[in-house]
Amino acid sequence: MTTPVSTEDQGRIARIVWAVAGGGGDLDAAIGDFERLAAEAPGRSALAAALVHACVRGRPQTVPARYRALAGLVTAADHDPPPAEQWRPLRAAACALALGQSAADGELPDLGAALAEIDALAAEAAAEPALAPVFASVRLGLEFGRAVTEGDAAATEDLLEQAATFAAAAGGAMADLMVALKDLMTAQRRGDDLKPLMARLRTVSERLPDGDPVRTAMEDALAQADILQTGGRPDPDLVPPGAADRALSLTVLGTAGLAEETDPDRIAAAIATLREALAGIDPAHHRRPFHLTALALALYRQSEVMNRVDRLPEAEELLVEARRLTGGPGNLHSTWIAEMLADVRYRLGRSPGGHVGAVDAMGAHLWQVLAQPDLRSATVAARHAATDAADIARKCLVANDPAEAARALDSGRGLALFAATQVRTVAERLDTAGQDDLAARWRAAVAGGTGPSRALRRDVLEALSDTDLGWATTRPPGPDEIGAALAAVDADALIYLLPADGPVPGYAVMVSAHGSLSYSALPELRLDAAPDLDAYLAASEPTHLDALCDWAWRAAIGPIYRGYLARITPPARPPRVVLVPMGVLARVPWHAARRRDGTYAVQLIAISQAASARLFCHSAGLAPVPPQPLGLIVGDPLADLPSARTEAYAVHRSFYLGARYVGRRPDGSRGHSGSGTRADLDRWLATTGPGAGSMLHMACHGIAEPGGSWLQLADGKLAASSLGGTLDRVPDRPLGLVVLAACSTGRSVTGYDEAYSLGTAFLAAGARTVLSTQWKVPDHGTSVLMYAFHRGVMVDRLAPWDALRRAQLWMLDPRRRIWPDMPEPLREQAERPEAAAVVSWAGFVHGGR
Numbered sequence: 001m002t003t004p005v006s007t008e009d010q011g012r013i014a015r016i017v018w019a020v021a022g023g024g025g026d027l028d029a030a031i032g033d034f035e036r037l038a039a040e041a042p043g044r045s046a047l048a049a050a051l052v053h054a055c056v057r058g059r060p061q062t063v064p065a066r067y068r069a070l071a072g073l074v075t076a077a078d079h080d081p082p083p084a085e086q087w088r089p090l091r092a093a094a095c096a097l098a099l100g101q102s103a104a105d106g107e108l109p110d111l112g113a114a115l116a117e118i119d120a121l122a123a124e125a126a127a128e129p130a131l132a133p134v135f136a137s138v139r140l141g142l143e144f145g146r147a148v149t150e151g152d153a154a155a156t157e158d159l160l161e162q163a164a165t166f167a168a169a170a171g172g173a174m175a176d177l178m179v180a181l182k183d184l185m186t187a188q189r190r191g192d193d194l195k196p197l198m199a200r201l202r203t204v205s206e207r208l209p210d211g212d213p214v215r216t217a218m219e220d221a222l223a224q225a226d227i228l229q230t231g232g233r234p235d236p237d238l239v240p241p242g243a244a245d246r247a248l249s250l251t252v253l254g255t256a257g258l259a260e261e262t263d264p265d266r267i268a269a270a271i272a273t274l275r276e277a278l279a280g281i282d283p284a285h286h287r288r289p290f291h292l293t294a295l296a297l298a299l300y301r302q303s304e305v306m307n308r309v310d311r312l313p314e315a316e317e318l319l320v321e322a323r324r325l326t327g328g329p330g331n332l333h334s335t336w337i338a339e340m341l342a343d344v345r346y347r348l349g350r351s352p353g354g355h356v357g358a359v360d361a362m363g364a365h366l367w368q369v370l371a372q373p374d375l376r377s378a379t380v381a382a383r384h385a386a387t388d389a390a391d392i393a394r395k396c397l398v399a400n401d402p403a404e405a406a407r408a409l410d411s412g413r414g415l416a417l418f419a420a421t422q423v424r425t426v427a428e429r430l431d432t433a434g435q436d437d438l439a440a441r442w443r444a445a446v447a448g449g450t451g452p453s454r455a456l457r458r459d460v461l462e463a464l465s466d467t468d469l470g471w472a473t474t475r476p477p478g479p480d481e482i483g484a485a486l487a488a489v490d491a492d493a494l495i496y497l498l499p500a501d502g503p504v505p506g507y508a509v510m511v512s513a514h515g516s517l518s519y520s521a522l523p524e525l526r527l528d529a530a531p532d533l534d535a536y537l538a539a540s541e542p543t544h545l546d547a548l549c550d551w552a553w554r555a556a557i558g559p560i561y562r563g564y565l566a567r568i569t570p571p572a573r574p575p576r577v578v579l580v581p582m583g584v585l586a587r588v589p590w591h592a593a594r595r596r597d598g599t600y601a602v603q604l605i606a607i608s609q610a611a612s613a614r615l616f617c618h619s620a621g622l623a624p625v626p627p628q629p630l631g632l633i634v635g636d637p638l639a640d641l642p643s644a645r646t647e648a649y650a651v652h653r654s655f656y657l658g659a660r661y662v663g664r665r666p667d668g669s670r671g672h673s674g675s676g677t678r679a680d681l682d683r684w685l686a687t688t689g690p691g692a693g694s695m696l697h698m699a700c701h702g703i704a705e706p707g708g709s710w711l712q713l714a715d716g717k718l719a720a721s722s723l724g725g726t727l728d729r730v731p732d733r734p735l736g737l738v739v740l741a742a743c744s745t746g747r748s749v750t751g752y753d754e755a756y757s758l759g760t761a762f763l764a765a766g767a768r769t770v771l772s773t774q775w776k777v778p779d780h781g782t783s784v785l786m787y788a789f790h791r792g793v794m795v796d797r798l799a800p801w802d803a804l805r806r807a808q809l810w811m812l813d814p815r816r817r818i819w820p821d822m823p824e825p826l827r828e829q830a831e832r833p834e835a836a837a838v839v840s841w842a843g844f845v846h847g848g849r
Contacts, residue, residue: 009041020050027054031069034076045080048073049087052094056134067101070094089125093134096121100138103145115142176204248287250277251294258301267305271298292322293337300344309348316344339392385412390582393496394504402509402519403479406613409496409509409582410476413612435463477617483515485620489849490576490799492569494613497556497581500526508560511613512568520563524555527584545592545838549600552593557601565605576606576801578616586611587774591808592842600812600838606805608846611760619763619848625736627793629656630693632684635663637676637700637714642666643829644699647741647783650823651697654787655794659693660684663700663714666825676700676714686730694736699786702742702758702773711742711758735767737793737800741786743776759847769800769848781840784830785811787822789844801846811841 005013012033019030034051037044052073055066074094081087096118103114122135180201254273261267274295281291299315302308319341326337389412396405430439438460445456477485482494493512500506506525510518527533531547561575569575579590586609593601601607610616633656635648645664652661663676674680684692701712710717740758759772771789788810792803810816814836818827834840 005041006038008036009038012037013041013043013047016047016051020047020054027051028065031055031066031073035069035072045077046082048076049082049090052077053090056090056093056097056131064101064104067097070098070101074098085127089128089131092121092124093128093131096135096138100141103142111142111145115139118142176207180204247277247280247291250274250280251291254298255294258298261301262305264302264306267298267302271295271302274298289322289325289337292318292325293340296322296340296344300340300347303347312344312348316341316348319344339388386583388412390498390501393498393509394501394507397507397509397519398504402517405498405507405509405519406479406496406511406517407476409498409580410613413580413582413614430460430463433463435460438463475614477613479511479515479517481617482511482613483513485617486511486513486578488620489801491578491608492565492575494578494580494610494616495560496613497522497525497579497585499583499585506555508556508564510560510564518564520559522556522559524551525585526555529555530588533584533588545589545842546594548588549592549594549838550596552588552590553595553601557590557593557605558595561601561604574604574606576608578608578610580610580613580616589774589838589842591805591845592838602805602808602842603812606801608801608848610847611757611763615760615763616848619768622766622768622849623734624849625694625734625768627695627736627797628693629658629794630691631656631659631695631697631737632673632681632693633659633661633663634676634681634696634698634700634713635661635665635671637663638712639664639668641699641701643780643783644741646823646825647786648697648699650783650787650826651790654821654823655790656693656695656697658691659695678713678715678718681713681718685733688730688733694734695739696735696737697739697741697786697790699741702740702744711740733766735762735765736769738762738767738770739786739789740770740772741777741782742773744773759845763848767848769846771800771804771844771846773843774845775839775843777843778840780829780832781811781835781837782843784826784835785841785844787826791819800849804844804846808841808844811835 015026015033016030019027031051034044034047037047052070055070055073074091077087077091081091099114099117099121103111118135118139122132122139125131125135180197183197183200250273254270254277258267258270261270274291278288278291278295281288296315296318299311299318303312303315319337323337323341389408392408393405396402396408427439427442430436430442438456441456442460486492486494491513493510495511496507496509498507498509500523506522508520508522508525510520512518530551533548560577565575565577581588581590590609591600591602591605591607595601595604633648633652635652636642636645639645645668646666648663649661649666652659660673660680661671662674662680663671665671684696698711703710703712703717710719712718740762757772759770762770785807788807789800789803792798792806793800796803796806798806814833816830816835818830822830829835
């Protein structure tokens with residue numbers, strides 16, 4: 001017997017049919033009609049399926065209320081679904097959109113599981129390529145949400161760029177919003193004025209439909225920015241009761257200015273605000289660790305200001321819960337939580353030093369860096385590691401613990417270097433761990449040329465997280481290992497240079513060849529005290545370096561020379577040190593530091609430079625490669641650097657007659673072994689026979705700019721980021737000496753703590769010794785310096801570091817000897833007085849053995 005249909009349901013069914021049939025009916029009203037239909041209404045499943053079809057096929061219009069209704073519509077349609085070949089892909093797309101909406105509403109604590117579900121749904125709809133954009137857009141949104149939750153700045157920036165590209169196809173406000181967000185993030189990283197970009201963001205977000213979750217999120221974020229403009233008064237009334245995320249707004253309000261706050265009443269008010277925020281967040285909400293940590297921070301600040309510890313046990317409990325909820329090092333907040341927990345326990349007398357726990361917490365940064373798919377992303381992720389490492393190191397030194405300070409500095413410094421080169425060994429580690437499937441996927445991704453995806457990297461890291469990762473290059477070397485490396489290359493000390501920060505002075509942290517540790521405060525090692533440092537760093541070709549050289553002696557080299565090196569250096573020779581300067585200090589020409597009497601550091605000390613102690617130990621541990629008159633010399637491949645080709649050809653004819661010569665000869669003719677293309681270089685690198693030699697000298701253009709670092713060959717660029725893959729194909733290829741006689745090959749432009757450059761790329765790839773440049777070196781000075789250097793290596797049989805120092809001393813000597821066999825063009829340049837100018841000789845830096 002058929003159940004009679006009420007008059008009301010008859011009208012609802014008619015309106016639903018009218019809406020889904022394309023007759024101009026209101027689809028949202030039709031969904032409301034469906035939800036009011038009687039459960040036994042005839043054709044209810046078919047109507048639900050038709051509504052699902054209308055919602056899914058109606059994209060790219062985004063109406064959150066429709067997507068929230070999709071789960072119920074799918075359930076209703078499943079009672080009597082259409083044929084599987086029609087329903088299965090449509091159902092999968094509907095479930096994906098519903099899942100994405102739930103994530104946007106903050107209802108999915110496990111975004112990783114949601115991403116796996118999206119992939120499974122996409123596989124169900126593989127037969128319908130027209131639906132692929134549905135899954136792509138939802139996946140992008142979920143990945144972005146996870147990146148924000150985990151504090152993964154690299155992924156956030158990368159995904160914003162992808163979203164901007166994806167939205168551009170549809171145009172409209174969403175595309176403009178994605179571009180505005182990307183521009184805001186870039187400006188924030190550069191330290192630009194954000195006010196005009198915030199205004200632009202507000203204008204664009206107002207063009208989105210009312211109720212759109214993206215518009216709601218933007219309104220919340222902008223409201224929080226407005227709160228901060230009030231000066232951070234902890235008044236909950238500043239947050240509208242109807243704010244979509246009142247708890248988050250309250251926490252932003254409560255923590256604003258807290259680190260500098262000294263008024264006990266204002267701190268107490270902030271604590272009350274933060275308690276209200278925590279009470280308003282669901283215990284299962286993915287942002288709960290953030291709220292827990294914020295309240296713990298306020299309690300800790302109260303303890304500092306009021307000199308009392310009675311609230312610290314509560315702070316400890318909050319942080320322990322936050323640490324448990326973050327789920328391990330995959331969440332960047334775990335670094336912050338672990339560091340604060342260490343401080344709280346130290347203040348409670350429950351640990352020997354809060355700084356030790358803070359150094360251990362650097363492991364979260366390691367996870368974030370390793371999870372990135374490319375060097376650019378790793379650079380963004382490592383930026384926070386560099387800042388944290390420097391702050392932790394200062395804390396260690398205040399606690400009189402130079403060993404932990406050195407460990408912190410190398411933890412931060414080594415991450416981007418490792419991330420740029422670790423792709424070569426992951427598959428082997430997966431094999432060892434028994435992860436054959438992951439190893440095969442990794443090798444396929446590498447062979448495919450695009451590299452491992454972020455998702456694959458996460459799978460790999462999770463698979464290896466419970467094992468000994470074997471990534472020794474991510475672990476800072478201890479004093480004994482550093483001492484052994486120093487002894488192996490006849491050096492006396494490795495010295496970290498850490499600039500001052502606010503009231504905390506600069507420091508030198510020293511490790512001797514005997515493995516002993518010490519440190520010294522350097523009050524003048526302040527970036528704001530360096531004369532014209534900003535102008536020097538911005539200049540492509542510095543000329544006036546006198547004031548900077550004087551400061552470099554006063555701020556660091558002088559105190560180190562007088563107070564430390566005099567005590568540890570054998571009397572038979574000058575001290576030899578390996579400097580690891582942090583941040584932009586890596587760009588200062590320390591060997592040109594000048595004493596008041598005009599004596600340069602290079603006349604008193606042999607100085608090499610390293611990006612990290614780990615990289616130095618790596619180079620020192622490789623078997624030495626004796627010099628031979630063989631190798632590859634690249635001379636002016638673009639035929640526009642006449643001095644470079646004169647230099648290269650003179651080095652070839654005088655010292656490396658058996659070497660291959662590519663590029664241009666002094667007369668402009670093509671080299672006998674090629675024109676200086678990427679293929680010429682690859683061919684030489686791939687030749688492992690003894691006849692190829694192990695010396696590479698490149699006299700060509702070097703470019704260092706925000707887009708990357710590269711050497712200019714005849715047919716294109718040799719990028720720093722490509723060297724690891726190139727040399728990975730010939731792991732047994734010995735590279736004894738690499739001379740990058742090109743401009744700015746030692747400069748980092750990645751923004752990561754000045755640690756990664758063309759020079760360090762060669763060292764990380766296995767070169768024993770690299771000479772690189774810190775600025776746009778002048779042609780004439782470079783030519784004679786390089787001739788003197790190679791003469792020292794091949795005729796006087798000096799170690800490369802010693803050969804470079806003696807060549808620089810020779811340049812400084814006004815009575816410099818002109819060798820009888822020196823080619824005439826170089827002889828003429830060597831006789832010029834400007835050869836002794838700092839800019840002519842100090843641009844070259846030695847790294848490695």
